[in-house]
Amino acid sequence: MTTLATAPRAxxxxxxxARPGAHLAxxxxxxxxxxxxxxxxxxxxxxxxxxxxxxxxxxxxxxxxGAIQAGLDGTTYLNYxxxxxxxxxxxxxxxxxxxxxxxxxxxxxxxRFRSMPVTAWTLLxxxxxxxxxxxxVTTGVVVGVAYLMGFRPDATLAEWLGAVGIIVLWVxxxxxxxxxxxxxxxxxxxxxxxxxxxLFVPYxxxxxxxxxxxxxxxxxxxxxxxxxxxxxxxxxxxTGTELGTSPVLAVVWCVGIATVFAVLAGVVxxxxxxxxx
Amino acid sequence: MNDSPxxxxxxxxxxxxxxxxxxGVDLTLHRGEVLxxxxxxxxxxxxxxxxxxxxxxxxxxxxxxxxxxxVREARRVREVISVTGQSAAVDDKLTGRxxxxxxxxxxxxxxxxxxxxxxxxxxxxxxxxxxxxRVGTYSGGxxxxxxxxxxxxxxxxxxxxxxxxxxxxxxxxQDLWDVVRDVVAQGTSLLLTTQYLEEADQLADRVAVLDxxxxxxxxxxxxxxARVGEAAVELDLATADDAARVGSAxxxxxxxGVGEPGATTALRVPTDGTLAHVRDVLDRxxxxxxxxxxxxxxxxTLDDVYLALTGHPTEHPTEQEDAA
Numbered sequence: 001m002t003t004l005a006t007a008p009r010a011x012x013x014x015x016x017x018a019r020p021g022a023h024l025a026x027x028x029x030x031x032x033x034x035x036x037x038x039x040x041x042x043x044x045x046x047x048x049x050x051x052x053x054x055x056x057x058x059x060x061x062x063x064x065x066g067a068i069q070a071g072l073d074g075t076t077y078l079n080y081x082x083x084x085x086x087x088x089x090x091x092x093x094x095x096x097x098x099x100x101x102x103x104x105x106x107x108x109x110x111x112r113f114r115s116m117p118v119t120a121w122t123l124l125x126x127x128x129x130x131x132x133x134x135x136x137v138t139t140g141v142v143v144g145v146a147y148l149m150g151f152r153p154d155a156t157l158a159e160w161l162g163a164v165g166i167i168v169l170w171v172x173x174x175x176x177x178x179x180x181x182x183x184x185x186x187x188x189x190x191x192x193x194x195x196x197x198x199l200f201v202p203y204x205x206x207x208x209x210x211x212x213x214x215x216x217x218x219x220x221x222x223x224x225x226x227x228x229x230x231x232x233x234x235x236x237x238x239t240g241t242e243l244g245t246s247p248v249l250a251v252v253w254c255v256g257i258a259t260v261f262a263v264l265a266g267v268v269x270x271x272x273x274x275x276x277x
Numbered sequence: 278m279n280d281s282p283x284x285x286x287x288x289x290x291x292x293x294x295x296x297x298x299x300x301g302v303d304l305t306l307h308r309g310e311v312l313x314x315x316x317x318x319x320x321x322x323x324x325x326x327x328x329x330x331x332x333x334x335x336x337x338x339x340x341x342x343x344x345x346x347x348v349r350e351a352r353r354v355r356e357v358i359s360v361t362g363q364s365a366a367v368d369d370k371l372t373g374r375x376x377x378x379x380x381x382x383x384x385x386x387x388x389x390x391x392x393x394x395x396x397x398x399x400x401x402x403x404x405x406x407x408x409x410x411r412v413g414t415y416s417g418g419x420x421x422x423x424x425x426x427x428x429x430x431x432x433x434x435x436x437x438x439x440x441x442x443x444x445x446x447x448x449x450x451q452d453l454w455d456v457v458r459d460v461v462a463q464g465t466s467l468l469l470t471t472q473y474l475e476e477a478d479q480l481a482d483r484v485a486v487l488d489x490x491x492x493x494x495x496x497x498x499x500x501x502x503a504r505v506g507e508a509a510v511e512l513d514l515a516t517a518d519d520a521a522r523v524g525s526a527x528x529x530x531x532x533x534g535v536g537e538p539g540a541t542t543a544l545r546v547p548t549d550g551t552l553a554h555v556r557d558v559l560d561r562x563x564x565x566x567x568x569x570x571x572x573x574x575x576x577x578t579l580d581d582v583y584l585a586l587t588g589h590p591t592e593h594p595t596e597q598e599d600a601a
Contacts, residue, residue, distance in 0.1 A: 023385050026382065026385070027383060030379060030382040030383050031383075033379070034368070034371070034379050037370075037371055037375060038368060038370050038371070041370040041371070041411070042370065107364055107365075107366070108363070108364035108365055108366035108424075109366045109367070109368065111327075111332055111360070111362050111366060112360070112361075112362075112366035112380075112427070112428070113383065114331070114332055115330045115331060115332060115355055115358060115359070115360045116355055116380075116383055116384060116431075117352055117355045117356045117384075117385065118355075118383050
């Protein structure tokens with residue numbers, strides 16, 4: 001081994017600044033870069049993230065679709081169900097983020113970050129941004145497959161942008177919820193169990209069947225849970241169904257969920273250093 | 278502040294719930310020095326390192342690193358330290374180079390310097406040829422070297438290594454020690470925890486023995502060994518009769534000290550370990566006409582020190598200290 005110039009030496013003025021905000025933007029960017037790289041190397045979950053929604057779409061459209069179609073008027077079931085599949089796909093991506101955060105927290109790397117002059121929650125932001133990037137890719141593939149199957153949205157460019165915007169908002173919201181789960185739970189199993197909810201909740205919404213067909217109790221839940229306004233907004237923008245108050249509700253839900261869980265995750269993550277480890 | 282010791286801890290205490298882990302730890306690491314924190318599982322080694330590296334707040338007591346308070350000036354402390362813990366702090370899915378680049382950026386190295394610094398570390402840690410491979414494919418020794426390199430990108434003034442060679446094979450351990458000596462030679466102060474007495478002996482200028490949450494002994498390896506006893510010439514004799522004859526010639530009573538307790542065929546002759554003295558002892562044995570079955574010069578090991586100070590032998594080296 002060659003000799004090593006490790007001699008401690010004075011750092012540049014910029015580097016030795018103790019102001020917490022001095023390197024915030026650079027730290028966030030480094031964390032985002034790391035998390036995106038990690039996601040891109042996790043081929044298994046990427047394949048799964050695309051394959052699962054595509055298989056679900058095939059099952060819903062070609063297996064259940066015929067029966068469900070009878071209860072729909074004016075649109076094809078494929079047009080009806082595609083936005084729901086996109087959200088399901090986002091839920092799957094968020095579940096993976098919970099696992100990634102849990103692994104970071106359980107492993108040694110968080111301790112290294114915390115022992116460096118880096119603001120700790122930039123790591124969480126890195127995971128959330130990586131999740132958004134990943135979901136945009138998988139959503140693109142899902143919509144592409146839907147198109148091949150006959151999905152024909154009649155949206156203008158502005159409507160497309162709006163739909164993408166609401167999908168991103170939703171992904172940010174549930175990814176923050178998943179990040180909170182990842183920070184709180186102590187094991188991979190617990191993270192999987194907790195995120196199961198994210199995969200299940202879309203089923204009791206207007207994602208796959210109109211809530212009017214459900215029993216009163218479920219229908220009440222389906223009509224007032226956050227997935228439904230998000231779905232109705234995407235559906236309205238892409239396929240021209242009635243929008244109503246859905247966009248407003250969707251944005252309020254997404255921003256609310258994102259804010260609450262981002263704050264909770266940040267607080268719990270920041271507090272961990274007082275605990276055993 | 279530049280004249281401050283690398284580490285100064287006074288009366289550090291820590292409790293997890295109702296369980297006390299640290300019970301008043303006093304430590305000083307002078308600048309440029311290597312201090313080994315030696316202790317059995319649960320003695321509080323990891324907890325001490327976590328407090329000093331700002332990962333954990335102490336329940337009581339005070340600690341300063343490079344003159345900065347670990348609680349009130351944690352951020353300043355983080356700018357001058359690096360800590361490498363027991364679980365590897367590297368990403369398996371990234372390549373060795375990507376890992377180091379990430380750390381260099383988080384350490385706020387000037388952009389223009391990142392590449393050169395990463396190349397330099399990859400060379401120094403013998404990882405240049407594996408730089409483009411994912412860390413998941415590395416051997417345990419390579420991974421540990423990368424972990425250490427990642428901690429050194431920012432040229433820390435004070436380095437904490439928590440059981441650096443646990444789980445490494447002897448060859449990988451030697452390589453790691455070489456790298457650590459190299460780093461220390463450049464002026465970095467090092468506090469390492471270990472369960473391996475040999476590691477403390479090899480690397481440390483000073484050893485602090487931690488037991489039950491307190492420092493029970495602190496000194497150079499040689500001074501600690503001297504506290505337990507001096508070197509001795511041990512003679513193994515064929516019969517009790519022989520032992521008595523040699524013993525009276527040397528002015529000693531045969532007895533315990535060698536072999537089994539109560540043995541009457543063994544003699545332990547204190548020596549300063551010099552050639553002249555050992556020769557003198559052997560000449561006097563020779564003069565009695567008795568031929569010993571065997572003889573050796575023994576000096577106390579850190580194991581003896583450890584046993585004498587803590588009342589229990591060192592732990593099995595593969596066990597992990599678990600402070601959680």
